Amino acid sequence: MCGIVGYIGKKRAVDVILKGLSYLEYRGYDSAGVALISNNAVHIYKAPGKLSNLKEILSQEKEENINANIGIGHTRWATHGLPTEVNAHPHHCNCGSLTIVHNGIIENYKDLKPDLEKKGCKFLSQTDTEVAAHLIAHEFADTKDLLKAVQNAVKKLKGAYAFCVTHKTMPDRIIAARKNAPLIIGVGEGENFIASDIPAIIEYTKKAIYLSDNQVAEIKTDSIKIYDKNNNLIANKIENLPFEPIALSKMGYKHFMLKEIHEQPDVVRNVLIDKIKSENLAVVLDDVKLSKEQLTKINRIQIIACGTSLHAGLVGKYIFEELTGIPVDVEASSEYIYRNTIADENTLVIGISQSGETADTITAIKQAKEKNSHILIITNRKDSAMARLADSLLPVNAGIEVSVAATKSYMAQLLSLYLLAIYMAENSTKCNNSSLIKEIKKELLTLPSKLETILNDTKNIENIAKKYSSFKNFIFIARGINYPTALEGALKLKEISYINATGYPAGELKHGPIAMLDETMPVLAILNEGVVYDKVLSNCEEAKARQAKLIGVTNFIDEKHKNLFDDAVIIPEIPDIVSPALNIVVLQLLAYHISEYLGKDVDQPRNLAKSVTVE
Ligand code: F6R
Numbered sequence: 001m002c003g004i005v006g007y008i009g010k011k012r013a014v015d016v017i018l019k020g021l022s023y024l025e026y027r028g029y030d031s032a033g034v035a036l037i038s039n040n041a042v043h044i045y046k047a048p049g050k051l052s053n054l055k056e057i058l059s060q061e062k063e064e065n066i067n068a069n070i071g072i073g074h075t076r077w078a079t080h081g082l083p084t085e086v087n088a089h090p091h092h093c094n095c096g097s098l099t100i101v102h103n104g105i106i107e108n109y110k111d112l113k114p115d116l117e118k119k120g121c122k123f124l125s126q127t128d129t130e131v132a133a134h135l136i137a138h139e140f141a142d143t144k145d146l147l148k149a150v151q152n153a154v155k156k157l158k159g160a161y162a163f164c165v166t167h168k169t170m171p172d173r174i175i176a177a178r179k180n181a182p183l184i185i186g187v188g189e190g191e192n193f194i195a196s197d198i199p200a201i202i203e204y205t206k207k208a209i210y211l212s213d214n215q216v217a218e219i220k221t222d223s224i225k226i227y228d229k230n231n232n233l234i235a236n237k238i239e240n241l242p243f244e245p246i247a248l249s250k251m252g253y254k255h256f257m258l259k260e261i262h263e264q265p266d267v268v269r270n271v272l273i274d275k276i277k278s279e280n281l282a283v284v285l286d287d288v289k290l291s292k293e294q295l296t297k298i299n300r301i302q303i304i305a306c307g308t309s310l311h312a313g314l315v316g317k318y319i320f321e322e323l324t325g326i327p328v329d330v331e332a333s334s335e336y337i338y339r340n341t342i343a344d345e346n347t348l349v350i351g352i353s354q355s356g357e358t359a360d361t362i363t364a365i366k367q368a369k370e371k372n373s374h375i376l377i378i379t380n381r382k383d384s385a386m387a388r389l390a391d392s393l394l395p396v397n398a399g400i401e402v403s404v405a406a407t408k409s410y411m412a413q414l415l416s417l418y419l420l421a422i423y424m425a426e427n428s429t430k431c432n433n434s435s436l437i438k439e440i441k442k443e444l445l446t447l448p449s450k451l452e453t454i455l456n457d458t459k460n461i462e463n464i465a466k467k468y469s470s471f472k473n474f475i476f477i478a479r480g481i482n483y484p485t486a487l488e489g490a491l492k493l494k495e496i497s498y499i500n501a502t503g504y505p506a507g508e509l510k511h512g513p514i515a516m517l518d519e520t521m522p523v524l525a526i527l528n529e530g531v532v533y534d535k536v537l538s539n540c541e542e543a544k545a546r547q548a549k550l551i552g553v554t555n556f557i558d559e560k561h562k563n564l565f566d567d568a569v570i571i572p573e574i575p576d577i578v579s580p581a582l583n584i585v586v587l588q589l590l591a592y593h594i595s596e597y598l599g600k601d602v603d604q605p606r607n608l609a610k611s612v613t614v615e
Helices: 013-027 051-059 109-118 129-143 146-154 256-262 264-272 292-297 307-324 359-369 408-427 434-456 459-468 480-497 506-511 533-544 580-597
Strands: 003-008 031-038 041-048 070-076 098-106 159-167 174-179 184-187 192-195 207-210 215-219 224-227 300-305 328-332 347-353 374-379 392-395 473-478 500-505 523-527 550-554 567-570
Touching: 003 013, 003 098, 003 159, 003 174, 013 031, 013 051, 013 070, 013 192, 031 051, 031 098, 041 051, 070 098, 070 159, 098 129, 109 129, 129 146, 129 159, 146 159, 146 174, 146 215, 192 215, 256 264, 256 580, 264 408, 264 434, 292 408, 300 307, 300 359, 307 328, 307 347, 307 408, 307 434, 307 480, 347 359, 359 374, 374 408, 408 434, 408 580, 434 580, 459 567, 459 580, 473 480, 473 506, 473 533, 480 500, 480 523, 480 580, 500 506, 506 533, 523 533, 523 580, 533 550, 550 580
Parallel strands: 300 328, 300 347, 347 374, 374 392, 473 500, 473 523, 523 550, 550 567
Antiparallel strands: 003 070, 003 192, 031 041, 031 070, 098 159, 159 174, 174 215, 184 192, 184 207, 215 224
């Protein structure tokens, strides 16, 4: 969470920073700020709320104050202190000469603060970051060298941080440091950039250095020097950035979320390419670094993830257990950590994360690594911290996802889990279901065209969205492999429309939640032809008998039940085991259109951030 942009060069720094921050707003958007050094003075501007508020303030500022070639900027997701102007970054030392923007949490800020106060530091905000500003300023007073000051200060900081620091007396450099939070340095000609993520700088350069944990960098217009934790200068490893600027455009869609929902057929094609060529050929997954012998020894799978990625993992449980016969536990990363989990070298631990930066999942993966389990990471960011912890890395290649609500990355995660389960079944002696495997492969290959059938005609879903948008509560039900689809559909609705939506296994309705049902509580049921179809229908009848409005998402309604549903979305024919990949698109569209109809901020819902880098 929190986005950082730094610039030093010949351009107007404020332009580069504001543009960069606009691409990082997904990391947090409750306040924003910049610090610029021009005419031997530091100019700090901050505003609560979205970046547009900061832009407004800057548009009224005198040109001589903002016409700087060096500056740092920040977009915040509040951890310590309300999202107010005073808590917004940049923070500064007493005299305002030293400024800092920070992402992460300084865990020992309360221990450091009393000593700094005794030394005369005046704290204006409730943030942990301000402690770092004063600490570095004190080191600077001793050393008169900004690099050394930061190098000394980081040795006293505990927690996670990525930060940039400037000092009025050294307007030719920005010092950056990182530990457990992402930071990249974009390499330009006669100019350099610093950012939390690639989109902020991709317009200017395709070359960057990924700063590693415990490294400190000194960035000038024509040099970048990186030091390790022992303050030794190390060689720069410049890498090519994987994105094209075009990925950051809405391409005519009203919101990134809608664009990303519509990209899903191509995402599926992308994930499958070179991995499944036909239903008769084995799945090729070169990324899995487990030998046949190791695969055969695996007797337990643990899937760890958060939020939407966790729901993909829950679908994965059904697929793995069906195809490999190996027992699977799926757990929220935040629950997996700080207890004695049972895992050993025959356990396959799968971490799933769109961003690859989610702090809870990183901690859980590190914990599993200590048990010598094989760590397989499924992520959309092969340049992420989590990817670097992987024994096997399965990049999902969904392309950059800008909307805070995950859609296409979920689809890519599901597809990766199908591929992995099939691969494991085909490469271990425990494989016993070749006809089902063949059927799944065939279905996966036709999935893009079935997705297109739904996406090419969304009028019915839009009408249903409009009709139900005034309800304050929803229940989503399903059984079996679509139970996680119900959870994910409910999550999508609540996060972007703020409507209370809860997912339940349909059979659980009668064990409590049914008490809430009446005409004010619509029930959305997902039911696919298959073993649980009749059971879900019975649960729908029970809901109907309590006067709940019923919405069906199904591939089949027989004559007898035609009038059971108040509204229905009929999806193309698909076997139950692959149906989560089709059903979810209906629920994504429903959530999108309800949110859009209600006039909510679809791409940047309140209180959320795309990359959750705090535990
Ligand atoms: C929901 C959503 C979040 C994330 C969760 C985990 O739309 O995006 O629930 O799924 O924060 O993030 P990653 O997958 O990046 O680990």
